[in-house]
Amino acid sequence: xxxxxxxxxxxxxxxxxxxxxxxxxxxxxxxxxxxxxxxxxxxxxxxxxxxxxxxxxxxxxxxxxxxxxxxxxxxxxxxxxxxxxxxxxxxxxxxxxxxxxxxxxxxxxxxxxxxxxxxxxxxxxxxxxxxxxxxxxxxxxxxxxxxxxxxxxxxxxxxxxxxxxxxxxxxxxxxxxxxxxxxxxxxxxxxxxxxxxxxxxxxxxxxxxxxxxxxxxxxxxxxxxxxxxxxxxxxxxxxxxxxxxxxxxxxxxxxxxxxxxxxxxxxxxxxxxxxxxxxxxxxxxxxxxxxxxxxxxxxxxxxxxxxxxxxxxxxxxxxxxxxx
Numbered sequence: 449x450x451x452x453x454x455x456x457x458x459x460x461x462x463x464x465x466x467x468x469x470x471x472x473x474x475x476x477x478x479x480x481x482x483x484x485x486x487x488x489x490x491x492x493x494x495x496x497x498x499x500x501x502x503x504x505x506x507x508x509x510x511x512x513x514x515x516x517x518x519x520x521x522x523x524x525x526x527x528x529x530x531x532x533x534x535x536x537x538x539x540x541x542x543x544x545x546x547x548x549x550x551x552x553x554x555x556x557x558x559x560x561x562x563x564x565x566x567x568x569x570x571x572x573x574x575x576x577x578x579x580x581x582x583x584x585x586x587x588x589x590x591x592x593x594x595x596x597x598x599x600x601x602x603x604x605x606x607x608x609x610x611x612x613x614x615x616x617x618x619x620x621x622x623x624x625x626x627x628x629x630x631x632x633x634x635x636x637x638x639x640x641x642x643x644x645x646x647x648x649x650x651x652x653x654x655x656x657x658x659x660x661x662x663x664x665x666x667x668x669x670x671x672x673x674x675x676x677x678x679x680x681x682x683x684x685x686x687x688x689x690x691x692x693x694x695x696x697x698x699x700x701x702x703x704x705x706x707x708x709x710x711x712x713x714x715x716x717x718x719x720x721x722x723x724x725x726x727x728x729x730x731x732x733x734x735x736x737x738x739x740x741x742x743x744x745x746x747x748x749x750x751x752x753x754x755x756x757x758x759x760x761x762x763x764x765x766x767x768x769x770x771x772x
Contacts, residue, residue: 449649455642460665462635463500467669470628471496476621484596491591494692497673499629500666501693501701503636508658509705513644517705518572518713519658520666521697522721526659527667528690528697529728530757536674536686537750544736544744546684551594552691553733559583559698560729564722570713577706584699639665655714656768659721660761667693687736687745694729716767724760728753 471493478492501524505517536542544550562583566576616624639662647657670693677686705711735749 449646452642452645452649455638456646456661456665459635459637459639459642460668462631463504463639463665464668464672466628466631466635467496467500468628468672469624470499470632471669472616473621473623473625473628476616477618477625480618480621487592487596491588493689494591494696497669497689498693498696498701499632500636500669501697502704503632504640504662504666505701505705506708507633507636508640508644508654509708509711511640511644512709513640513654514705514709514711515714516640516643516647516654516658516662518702518711518717519655519721520662521701521705522717522725523659523663524667524697524701525694525725526721526728526757526760527663528670528693529732530753530760531664532667532671532674533687533690533732533745534750534753534757535671536678537745538747538754539675539750540678541747541750542678542687542745544684544687546688549684549688549691550737552688552695553736555587556691556694556698556729557733559587559695560726563698563702564718564726567713567718567722570715570718572702572706572711572713574707574710577703577710580699580703581707584696584703587695587699652768653714655717655721656764659764659768691732720763720767724756728756 474492474496475488478488483492501520505520508514508516508520533542563580566572566580643657643662644654646661647654670690673689674686677689702711731749731752732745735745
């Protein structure tokens with residue numbers, strides 16, 4: 449048990465650090481290759497910030513723990529909105545200026561609703577996983593098209609500023625890209641091993657461990673980047689990273705895990721976890737685009753998100769034990 453806890457702590461620490469280096473390297477390489485800043489932000493950085501969830505879920509599925517993979521994906525979405533944006537908004541209200549983000553919010557709602565269709569029979573088959581991946585690649589194509597056409601958007605300006613503030617030569621960028629990816633894989637394996645052992649020892653399901661400990665850990669890069677961006681008044685960047693991450697989690701993370709091995713679901717996934725994710729996503733859209741020109745996620749909204757996260761976590765712990 450002690451060794452498992454150590455594996456989780458060290459795994460999470462290395463995971464967060466390696467994810468940051470992986471994103472930094474990938475963004476710098478893309479910039480050297482001449483990609484538009486908005487494309488780098490929406491696609492490269494979006495992929496990078498979800499890399500922890502992708503690697504952890506893929507390894508969990510390969511190791512025969514697909515429920516942990518699903519819990520990681522949905523738990524990260526819940527954590528990103530309720531905890532990451534909640535804490536960020538309490539520290540400094542988030543103004544929503546980007547037209548691109550206002551367009552992406554309804555798309556995220558649609559993807560969330562699509563995911564519910566696959567949960568109705570309490571199983572995500574490999575065919576359904578393939579559909580999720582096809583939708584993901586379509587979303588990637590749309591993101592590239594939007595990114596290349598929206599150079600004057602507020603989000604594009606913030607990504608340009610971020611990239612200009614962190615220049616990195618091509619050779620170090622490639623090194624950090626490779627090192628970050630390798631450490632992501634190693635730390636994810638340690639995290640999954642420790643998390644499964646802890647779940648067994650505590651008598652809770654892999655799903656619950658994925659929804660809590662693993663989800664919070666893999667969402668730490670989003671929390672760090674959101675707070676840093678908001679402090680520099682890059683509000684759209686903070687919100688864009690969370691929305692992009694949730695898109696990747698719902699489509700690619702679940703799709704990859706389900707393609708490796710079909711996922712059999714607990715009934716509570718639909719009635720508890722998906723509903724929590726959907727409600728938070730709807731609230732995010734309501735707060736973010738509630739005005740004709742500019743939405744604003746203020747401190748009250750942030751406090752609401754945090755309160756909902758606490759309530760959800762308490763209910764999760766109440767219902768998550770295998771033998772209550």
